[in-house]
Structure formats: C-alpha cells, structure tokens
Amino acid sequence: MLRLLYFSFVLLLSLTLSAQTTVTGTVTDGSETLIGVSIQAVGTTTGTVTDFDGTYTLTVPAGTDSLIYSYTGFQTQRVAIAGRTVIDITLAESTELLEEVVVIGYGVQQKDDLTGAVSVVESSELTDIPTQSLGQSLQGKVSGLQIIPGSGAPGADAIFRIRGVGTLNNADPLFVVDGMILSDISFLNPQDVQSISVLKDASATAIYGARGANGVIIVSTKQGGGAAGAGGFTVSAYTGTQEVIRTIDVLNANQYATLLNEVDVNEGRQPRFANPEQYGEGTNWQDEVFRTAPIYNAQLSFNGGGDRGTFNFSANYFRQDGIIEGSNFDRFTIRLNNSRQVKNWLNVGSNLSLGINGSDNVNAGSIITTAYRADPITVPIDSAGNFGDATAIGNTGNPLATIFYSNNRSQSYRAVGNAYADISFLDHFTFRTNFGLDFDYNRNRNFSPVFFVSANQQNEESSINVFNGYNRNWLWENTVSYNNNFGIHHLDGVAGVTYQDNFGEFLNGGRQRLIGDDPSFFYLNSGDVTTATNGGGAGSNWGLVSYLGRLNYTFDSRYLITVSGRLDGSSRFGDNYKYGFFPSVGLGWNISREDFFNADGIISRLKLRASWGQTGNDRIGDFDYLPRVVSGVGAVFGNDPVLVPGSTLTTLANPDLRWEETTQTDIGVELGLFDNKFLLEADFYRKVTNDILFNAPIPDYIGANAPLRNVASVLNRGVDLNVSWRETRSDFQYSIGGNASFVHNEVLKLDGTAVDFFNGGLGIGGQLGTNSRVGFAAGSFYGYELDGVFQNEEELATFPKFGNQQVGDLRFRDQNGDGVITAAEDRVILGSAIPDMILGVNGSANYRGIELSFDLTGQFGNEVINAKKMARFGAYNYETSFLDRWNGEGTSNSEPRITQAGQNIETLSTRFVEDGSYLRLRNVTLGYRFASGVTEKLRAQSLRIYVSGTNLVTSQKYSGYNPEIYNGSVFDNGIDRGSIYPIARTLTAGIDVTF
Known part of the structure; x- marks a missing residue:
C-alpha cells in the first residue's frame, strides 16, 4: 500500500505542467486603502489579506481562473485573473455578506453557491465573552x-x-480544526480563531460520513499575510471580576429550627428546639462558600509574510479563579501557523497549537451540595478558630473544612497540529496530502492530610494518589480537487482517502501514611510501601479508513447541485458491518439571478435550497461488539475438592453491531430585502435516526449482561431561523439580528421486547426519573401528577393512596381510575429537558469610534427536576418554598406537611418539576476605537479600549442556580442534584492595540 502511494505521489509530480501565478495589487474603497481584505483563490484554500497600506501578494495555484475579494461591510467581488499579475480593486460598500467564502468540508465555497445549511461566525463575534471556551463564546x-x-x-x-438530540448515546458534533478531525475543541484559544462554519444538514455533513450525524463544526484559525517584509504586532488584554449570579433561597436558623420541630411532631417525636427564635438569621453557607474572584487574559500575536510565504504567531495566558475558593484554572497556549511557496507548483504549510493547562480541583460538587444542605445553626468557624461541626444537627459536614483540606492539582499538555502540501498539476487539479497529530498528556495528584472536624468528617491517615495518562490521535488525508469554468458552467469537486488512528493508556497509583504534609512529600515513595496500590490500562483504541467524494455544479450562477458521499470502515463495529456508505444530494436555485427577477424591487435576493442525505454516528465505546469476560473467579471440582481459577462471561457479543444512521431532509430559503439591508434565512428539516445503539434489557435467565444493540429510532424535526438588519448612515453604522431554533424530539421506535427505557437516577432508593418511550421525547421526565393534599380524614378515606399516607400528605392522581396508585399504571410523562425553542438576539452600533454591542440568549419549553429537594438523608436545610407547607386543613393544597422522609419527598412528582425557560443578557460591551491621529502619535495602527459585562441579568422561573443542566447523557439531562457549579456574572475592562 505504501509503495502504491509513493508511486502515485511521484506520478502526480511528473504531471505538473504549468507554473503558478503571483498576483499583486491594492484594494481601496475609492478614497482610502483597506486593511485586512480577504483574497481567496477560487476553488482552493489558498488566500491572503491586504497589508496596512492595502496591498497584497498572492501566489495562486495553476489552473485558478479568478480571485474573490471579501471585506466586512463591502460587496464581495469575484475577479477573473485573465493572465494579469497586477490587479487593483475598488470595493463598494454593502450591507450583505452573502457572497463570502465559506469553509466547508475539504474545501471552500462561495456562500451564494451553497446547497447545504451552513452558518458562519467570524472572529469579531467571538472575543467579547471573557472565557477560555470557544463553545461558550458561540452561545x-x-x-x-x-x-x-x-x-x-x-x-x-x-x-x-446541533438540531436536537438524535441518539441515546454521545450526541456531540464532529470538530475539524484547520483540517484536523477532533472530538473536542477545548484546547482552542478563541482569540486565535478566524471563522467557524457550522454544518447542519446532510448535504453539508455527508462528506464526514459515519461521524456527521450530530453535525460538524469547522474551525479556521488565523493565518498570516501581507507584502514582503510586512508584519503586524498586536497586544490584547483584559481583567475583571466574577461573582455568583444568584443564590438559592433557603431557611434561616429561626425558620429551620421551627420546621424541624414540626418534623419531630409529625413523625411522633418531641420537638428538639425549645426556643427557635434564639438562633436568629444564623449562617448562610452559600455566602460563606462563594466569593468574588478575578479573571485575567493577555495575548500577543505577530503575523506577516511575503510573496513566497505567510506566518501567524500568538501566545496567550488565561487565568480564572473560581467563585469557590480552591477551584482555579490557568492556561498558556502558543500557536504558529505558516505556509511557504516552495515551487510554483508546490505550496507547503503547517498549523501548530501547544497548550499547558493547570487546575486546582477542589471537590466543588460536594461543596455546593453541602452549602445548600448544611444547617444554618452551626457556625462556620468557632471562637477558637476550629471548624464548626455541621454533622451535629444536619449530618452534612462543614464545606469550609472540605475546601481547606483539599489539595488536588491536575495538569494537561496538549499538542494539536498538521502539516500539508498542495501540488498543482495539469491545469485545474490540486493534490493535497495532510498529516495531523493530536497528543494529549494528563496527570493528576491528590493529597489528603490527616484532619478532624467531627466524628463524621475526618481523615485518620494521610494519602496520596497520582494518575498519568495520554492519548494519541493521528490523521492522514490525501485528496485531489478539481476546479474549472466552462463559460456559464462551473464545476468543482474533491475525492480522497483518509486514515485515522487513536490510542491511549493510563497508569495510576496510591499510598497512605505519608511522612509529611509539605508539598515536597507529595510523591508515592513518601508513603508506606505496605499500603501501595496501582493500576493501569488502555484508554481509547480505534481506527478508521475512509473514501470520500463531492461534486459541485453551477449553471450560470442560477442552478446549483451538490452530490457527495463517504465510505467509512471502523474498528468500532462488528465483523458483519465494518463498512458503511453515506450519500447526499443538494439542490439550489438563485431566483434573484433570473432574467425575470426585478432586482430594483423590495426583494433584492431570493434563493431556494433543498437537500437529502444520510450520515452516521460512531460515538460508542471501543470493541463493544466483542464479548466481555471477567477473570479472577473460581470453582471447586474433583473428588478431592480443589479451587480452580477461571473466567466467566459477563456481556454477550454482537457481531451485527453497526452504525447509527441518520436520514435528513432540509428545505431552505434565503431572502434579502431593501438592497439586502434585511436578510432572512430559514431552514425546515426532518431528521430521523435509525438503528440507535443501546444496551436494551434481555431476559435475566440468559445469565449475562445485554450487548450493545441497534434497537431504537428517534425523530427531530424543526425550523432554524436567522434574521438581520444592517445599515450605514454617514458616521453611524448599526446592525441587529436574531436567530431562533424550534425542535420537536420524539422516540419513534424501541426494541420489540421493551416498552420503556428507564434511567436518570434521582438519589432516592435507586428511583429512576427519566423514560424514553415511543411518542415522547428521549429522556422524558416520568413520575406522578399531583392531585392536591389530603386535607382531612374524609379525603384520606376517599381518594386512593400510595403507601402509608396521612392527612397533610400529597395526593397523586389516579390516571386509570382503578382506585389504587401504582407505578406501572399511574406514572406519566412530566416534561423534558429538551427545549422547544432556543433564542439568540444580538446587536451592534458604531459612531465615530464609539462601539456598543449586546447579546441575549434564551431557551423555552424545557423542564428541570429539582432533585436536590428530594434527596434527604439527614436534617438538611429546606428551601423557602417549604414555608408554604400544609399546617392544618385549608392551609395548602400544593405543599404537604413538613417531613424528613416519606412519599412527599421520595416520590418524583410534578412537585419537583419546574419550568426551565430563561432569557439572559449574555453580554454588553462598550468600547472606543481611537482615531488615526492618536494612534499615529503612538506609532500604532489601531487602539481600542472597552468595558464588558457577561451574564448580567437572567430572567428565569427555576428556583435553582441555573436551568441549563447537563449530566452527560440524554437520559440524565435536566436533573439538578445540587452539585453543578453555578455560572458567574463577570465584569471586565480591556485594551487591544496593533503596531
């Protein structure tokens, strides 16, 4: 195989028949030169930007017949090269960005020629949110x-x-960064990103085959550019503070003592507090745990280039202290992107990111839960400086002691990069070979000292535990692209073969009774050798080989067709289904380019799109099609009984394990009004995922766990809507826009032997809170519907009961009217964590250097299970809603009498299901960009200062910290057990200066 690839490579070199062309020029707006204009060679990934004097130099691959010039706020122009080496361009102002060049799978395409549903976000829209997470910047x-x-x-x-949850497994999209296919983008610095393309329908994602079902996000980082010897140096920095947005209303000490006395009376005991009023307000543990914390960011970048190459270098440091002490994060990243025109027919380049992360990992989940539950009577620290014993009354422990005695530090080192070579041959062909590597090394060290707070909160022996692991992922792609115009016909395509391999392993160990508490002793050899433990094993281990192709045809820029497909072979699937093929077709009609269209009317642009295709999802474990065997078990055999070691089968094999397959149909419309000042884009889609993988139950008599099987189908259908208005009036420019997404999720089919798939543990006796059943959303909440409170003995004798209920307890609805309350017949769907609608609104304005922008986000139609109100294994504090309890006939018909256990608290019902809708002012930024007269005195190209606020105001009905609850699984989402770290309100001030 390698020999064949070698000879193919040599053959392609020998076919190089024509030299590339170097084009130079200047771009202006008619009066001034424009800095940062993007110039792209049509049909290739080769491009550059204009320098500080508006000039550019670009060596275009052989066979390229035209260049595309694009700049924010100006009309995009496509200009034929026609043998010229100097091309000067004047751009006209425009409010539309419709002809921008969009990065798609294995290439670029003019947005006007797209047949798929692709949304683009530029770098300027990402940097206002003070976060290290590119994902949070995209919200x-x-x-x-x-x-x-x-x-x-x-x-x-x-x-x-992306477009709902179409699986019962991992629903994460696929990520592609500068051509490197990845499972996450947590390593990326948002300030290094040039643009993001979100691929949503099958026409756009089918070229990624078995990994495209959940959508694809393509990230392009900033590249260099400019005339020979030119370069730009930029310094960006901000600093600010964070604080918790809201706290949960819980009882003060007086109220708590009063209600505990009622609990004692209701449960047949003597009241424990003689005088509740003496405790007053007591301790608010949330105030003790949360703090105001700083956040910092600094970025240095330098880019430039010449007629034979470009480069971009950046270094970034980010530091975020948590609003809970002991939870901190810092990251240092370096990025170097470069390209070099080695020969007229050969262009090489590379993209490299290096990152070092460090974090202090106090057990924040436990601390948040404890601060919510801890009794308000106990003092945090007594007069002698000792931690208060919070186990004496509420049996929760002291969260401040947990913070103080925590010493858990993690570090990770990650390198992600790729190197490529573009070889032009014949007149319109380009061969690209691209090799990428993602290497991630992680280590963790956790030290626990000897301490004593109370009999239930202590550690008698010190211990140290360490973990080291790595993951290596390489990708090799070889593609050939074609691009040509035949009069009014345009044809381009790509075909290729790719290989990807992933492997990881880990090693851990631990010891107790260390010789000291100083950090210099935080090593295994400092502990007692007789207490040593160790472990290790393989992490992920999978491989993929793929064959891909796509063909785009455009007739007179009016009629568009895209056909694509990919054949994937994966090690993750059974012997009978190693390979899967995933095709798609997309059609487009630019109606506004027809002769009959009146371009001078209100409607300035109109385009229709339609697509159909199939994609897959391979996000499961490795080798799940094989049987699972456990060793270390034994049996006694023979006349002279002897214990014989052996193994036993625990999980059955499934050689028919195959891809989850998603079939998606999309119809889209793009509309421009009033010379494209107003833009609308709407997509209507229907997405059905069949053969969803799940460990569906099998009969117990088989004697082994169920294998992973293809057993379910899920539907997502909905509407994606984008609207915007952009206008320039003399010195004043403004824009406002919004997007809304409506989605309906429904389980269409389950395995024939199961009616319900239960999951979502609530922490009460193993009770499961979610159910995926046909006709309802995947992972829907499942429980009892409230029918009031038993007000008197007559009602207690009349209405059906569930257990040993008494007057003042909750009454549950008898759904089938049989006079008894049973789990099988009377539980119903109570809601879903999947929102019906997701909303985003944004706006910006600029007047003579004064800049103002804002973002709103929201979601509607989802519910949250407030499970933290249910799980009670001690005299925990109560939320203030318990003050509205039943305390005699007629006092309440929604809140029961106060108890510490029983059906009122332990049974999932509508009492614990709350509205998860919210609307949040995500960000407001006010900045000022200094005029050129000021920057020239500073010998700077540009200077901007700003202040910003993030998560400033949230309107929500949910009583918890945040209604956005994610627990890692469609079965478990939306269940708030009280351990999720709250999001913070952040205020920052920053500066950006370019020299």
Whole structure:
C-alpha cells in the first residue's frame, strides 16, 4: 500500500505542467486603502489579506481562473485573473455578506453557491465573552446550535447540540480544526480563531460520513499575510471580576429550627428546639462558600509574510479563579501557523497549537451540595478558630473544612497540529496530502492530610494518589480537487482517502501514611510501601479508513447541485458491518439571478435550497461488539475438592453491531430585502435516526449482561431561523439580528421486547426519573401528577393512596381510575429537558469610534427536576418554598406537611418539576476605537479600549442556580442534584492595540 502511494505521489509530480501565478495589487474603497481584505483563490484554500497600506501578494495555484475579494461591510467581488499579475480593486460598500467564502468540508465555497445549511461566525463575534471556551463564546450566535455551559467551574468547556438530540448515546458534533478531525475543541484559544462554519444538514455533513450525524463544526484559525517584509504586532488584554449570579433561597436558623420541630411532631417525636427564635438569621453557607474572584487574559500575536510565504504567531495566558475558593484554572497556549511557496507548483504549510493547562480541583460538587444542605445553626468557624461541626444537627459536614483540606492539582499538555502540501498539476487539479497529530498528556495528584472536624468528617491517615495518562490521535488525508469554468458552467469537486488512528493508556497509583504534609512529600515513595496500590490500562483504541467524494455544479450562477458521499470502515463495529456508505444530494436555485427577477424591487435576493442525505454516528465505546469476560473467579471440582481459577462471561457479543444512521431532509430559503439591508434565512428539516445503539434489557435467565444493540429510532424535526438588519448612515453604522431554533424530539421506535427505557437516577432508593418511550421525547421526565393534599380524614378515606399516607400528605392522581396508585399504571410523562425553542438576539452600533454591542440568549419549553429537594438523608436545610407547607386543613393544597422522609419527598412528582425557560443578557460591551491621529502619535495602527459585562441579568422561573443542566447523557439531562457549579456574572475592562 505504501509503495502504491509513493508511486502515485511521484506520478502526480511528473504531471505538473504549468507554473503558478503571483498576483499583486491594492484594494481601496475609492478614497482610502483597506486593511485586512480577504483574497481567496477560487476553488482552493489558498488566500491572503491586504497589508496596512492595502496591498497584497498572492501566489495562486495553476489552473485558478479568478480571485474573490471579501471585506466586512463591502460587496464581495469575484475577479477573473485573465493572465494579469497586477490587479487593483475598488470595493463598494454593502450591507450583505452573502457572497463570502465559506469553509466547508475539504474545501471552500462561495456562500451564494451553497446547497447545504451552513452558518458562519467570524472572529469579531467571538472575543467579547471573557472565557477560555470557544463553545461558550458561540452561545446564541447560530440557529440550530444549542450551547449548554455544562458547568460554571473555571476552565469548563461547553456542550454542543446541533438540531436536537438524535441518539441515546454521545450526541456531540464532529470538530475539524484547520483540517484536523477532533472530538473536542477545548484546547482552542478563541482569540486565535478566524471563522467557524457550522454544518447542519446532510448535504453539508455527508462528506464526514459515519461521524456527521450530530453535525460538524469547522474551525479556521488565523493565518498570516501581507507584502514582503510586512508584519503586524498586536497586544490584547483584559481583567475583571466574577461573582455568583444568584443564590438559592433557603431557611434561616429561626425558620429551620421551627420546621424541624414540626418534623419531630409529625413523625411522633418531641420537638428538639425549645426556643427557635434564639438562633436568629444564623449562617448562610452559600455566602460563606462563594466569593468574588478575578479573571485575567493577555495575548500577543505577530503575523506577516511575503510573496513566497505567510506566518501567524500568538501566545496567550488565561487565568480564572473560581467563585469557590480552591477551584482555579490557568492556561498558556502558543500557536504558529505558516505556509511557504516552495515551487510554483508546490505550496507547503503547517498549523501548530501547544497548550499547558493547570487546575486546582477542589471537590466543588460536594461543596455546593453541602452549602445548600448544611444547617444554618452551626457556625462556620468557632471562637477558637476550629471548624464548626455541621454533622451535629444536619449530618452534612462543614464545606469550609472540605475546601481547606483539599489539595488536588491536575495538569494537561496538549499538542494539536498538521502539516500539508498542495501540488498543482495539469491545469485545474490540486493534490493535497495532510498529516495531523493530536497528543494529549494528563496527570493528576491528590493529597489528603490527616484532619478532624467531627466524628463524621475526618481523615485518620494521610494519602496520596497520582494518575498519568495520554492519548494519541493521528490523521492522514490525501485528496485531489478539481476546479474549472466552462463559460456559464462551473464545476468543482474533491475525492480522497483518509486514515485515522487513536490510542491511549493510563497508569495510576496510591499510598497512605505519608511522612509529611509539605508539598515536597507529595510523591508515592513518601508513603508506606505496605499500603501501595496501582493500576493501569488502555484508554481509547480505534481506527478508521475512509473514501470520500463531492461534486459541485453551477449553471450560470442560477442552478446549483451538490452530490457527495463517504465510505467509512471502523474498528468500532462488528465483523458483519465494518463498512458503511453515506450519500447526499443538494439542490439550489438563485431566483434573484433570473432574467425575470426585478432586482430594483423590495426583494433584492431570493434563493431556494433543498437537500437529502444520510450520515452516521460512531460515538460508542471501543470493541463493544466483542464479548466481555471477567477473570479472577473460581470453582471447586474433583473428588478431592480443589479451587480452580477461571473466567466467566459477563456481556454477550454482537457481531451485527453497526452504525447509527441518520436520514435528513432540509428545505431552505434565503431572502434579502431593501438592497439586502434585511436578510432572512430559514431552514425546515426532518431528521430521523435509525438503528440507535443501546444496551436494551434481555431476559435475566440468559445469565449475562445485554450487548450493545441497534434497537431504537428517534425523530427531530424543526425550523432554524436567522434574521438581520444592517445599515450605514454617514458616521453611524448599526446592525441587529436574531436567530431562533424550534425542535420537536420524539422516540419513534424501541426494541420489540421493551416498552420503556428507564434511567436518570434521582438519589432516592435507586428511583429512576427519566423514560424514553415511543411518542415522547428521549429522556422524558416520568413520575406522578399531583392531585392536591389530603386535607382531612374524609379525603384520606376517599381518594386512593400510595403507601402509608396521612392527612397533610400529597395526593397523586389516579390516571386509570382503578382506585389504587401504582407505578406501572399511574406514572406519566412530566416534561423534558429538551427545549422547544432556543433564542439568540444580538446587536451592534458604531459612531465615530464609539462601539456598543449586546447579546441575549434564551431557551423555552424545557423542564428541570429539582432533585436536590428530594434527596434527604439527614436534617438538611429546606428551601423557602417549604414555608408554604400544609399546617392544618385549608392551609395548602400544593405543599404537604413538613417531613424528613416519606412519599412527599421520595416520590418524583410534578412537585419537583419546574419550568426551565430563561432569557439572559449574555453580554454588553462598550468600547472606543481611537482615531488615526492618536494612534499615529503612538506609532500604532489601531487602539481600542472597552468595558464588558457577561451574564448580567437572567430572567428565569427555576428556583435553582441555573436551568441549563447537563449530566452527560440524554437520559440524565435536566436533573439538578445540587452539585453543578453555578455560572458567574463577570465584569471586565480591556485594551487591544496593533503596531
């Protein structure tokens, strides 16, 4: 195989028949030169930007017949080269960005020629949010893309969902960074990003085959450019503070003591507090745990180039202290991108990112839960300086002691990069070979000292535990692209073969009874050798080989067709289904380019799109089609009984394990009004995922766990909507826009032996809170519907009961009217964590250097299970809603009498399901860009200062910290157990200066 590839490479070199062309020129707006104009060779990834004097130099591949010039706020122009080496261009102002060059899978394409649903976000829209997470920067920017801040912890990444949840497994999209295919983009510095393309329908994602079902996000980082010897040096920095947005209303000490006395009476005990009023307000543990914390960011970047090459270098330091002490994150990243025109027919380049992350990992989940539950009577620290014993009353422990005695540090080192070569041959062909590597090394060290707070909160022996692991992922892609115009016909395409391999392993160990508490002793050999433990094993281990192709045809810029497909072979699937083929077709009609269209009317642009295709999802474990066997078990055999070691089968094999397959149909319309000042883009889609993989239950008599099987189908259908208005009036420019996504999620089919798939543990006796059943959303909340409170003995005797209920307890609805309450017949769907609508609104204005921008985000139609109100294994504090309890006939018909256990608290019902809708002012930024007269005195090209506020105001009905609850699984989302790190309100001030 390698020999064949070698000879193919030599053959391609020998076919190089024509030299490339170097084009230079100047770009102006008619009066002044324009800095940073993007120039792209049509049909290739070769491009540059204008320098500080508006000039550019670009060596274009042989066979390229035209260049595209694009600049924000100006009309995009496509200009024929026609043998010229000097091309000067004057751009006209425009409010439309419709003809911008869009990065798609394995190439670029003019937006006007797209047949797929692709949304683009530029770098200028990403940097106002003070975060290290590119995902959180994207929230509210793209229709059809839901961004969930999985946690407010420092360094936490975001969760991406494109057009709903179409699987019962991992629903993350595929990420592509500068051509490197990855499973996450947590390593990226948002300030290094040039643009992001979100591929949503099958016409756009089918070229990624078995990994395209959840959508694809393509990230392009900043490249160099400019005339020979030119370069730009930029310094950007901001600093600010963070604080918790809201706290949960819980009882003060007086209220707590009063209600505990009621609990004692209701449960047949003597009241424990003689005088509750004496405790007053007591301790608010949330105030003790949360703090105001700083955040910092500094970036240095330098870019430039000449007629034979370009480069871009950046270095960034980010530091975020958590709003909980002991939870901190810092990251240092370096990026170097460069390209070099080695020969007229050969262009080489590379993109490299190096990152070092460090974090202090206090057990924030436990601390948040404890601060919510801890009794308000106990003091945090007594007069002698000792931690208060919070186990004496509420049996929770002291969260401040947990913080003080925590010493858990993690570090990771990650290198992500690729090197490529573009070889032009014949007149219109380009061969590209691209090799990428992602190497991630992680280590963790956790030290626990000897301490005593109480009998239930202590550690008698010190211990140290260490973990080291790495993951290596390489990708080799070889593609041939073709691009040519035949009069009014345009044809371009790409075909190729790719290989990807992933492997990881880990090693861990631990010891107890260290010789000291100083950090110099935080090593395994400092502990007692007799207490040593160790472990290790393989991490991920999979491989993929793929064959791909796409063909685009355009007739007179009016009629468009795209056909694409990919054949994938994966090590993750059974012997009978190693390979899967995923095709798509897309059609487009630029109606506004027809002769009959009145371009001078209100409607200035109109385009229709339609697509159909199939994609797959391979996000499962490795080798799940093989049987699972556990060793170390034994049996006694023989006349003279002897224990014989052996193994046993625990999980059955499934050689028929195959891809999850998503079939998607999309119809889109693009509309421009009033010379494209107003733009609208709407997509209507239907996406059905079949053969969803799940460990569906099998009969117990088989004696082994169920294998992973293709057992379910899920539907997502909806509408993605984008609208915007842009206008320039003399010195004043403004824009306002919004996006809305409507989605309906429904389980269409389950395995024939199962009616329900239960999951979502609530922490009460193993009770499961979610159910995926036909006709409802995947992972829907499942429980009892409230029918009031038993007000008296007559009602207690009349209405059906569930357990040993008494007057003042909750009454549950008898759904089938049989006079008894049973789990099988009377539980119903109570809601879903999947929102019906996701909203984003944004706006900006600029007047003589004064800049103002804002972002709103929201979601509507989803519910949250407030499970933290349910799980009670001690005399925990109560939320203030418990003050509205039943305390005699007629006092309440929604809140029961106060108890510490029983059906009122332990049974999932509508009492614990709350509205998860919210609307948040995500960001407001006010800045000032100094005039050229000031910057020239400073010998700078540009200077901008700004102040920014993030998560300033949130309107929500949910009583918890944040209604966006993600727990890692469609079965478990939306369940708030009280351990999720709250998001913070952040205020920052910053400066950007370019020399």
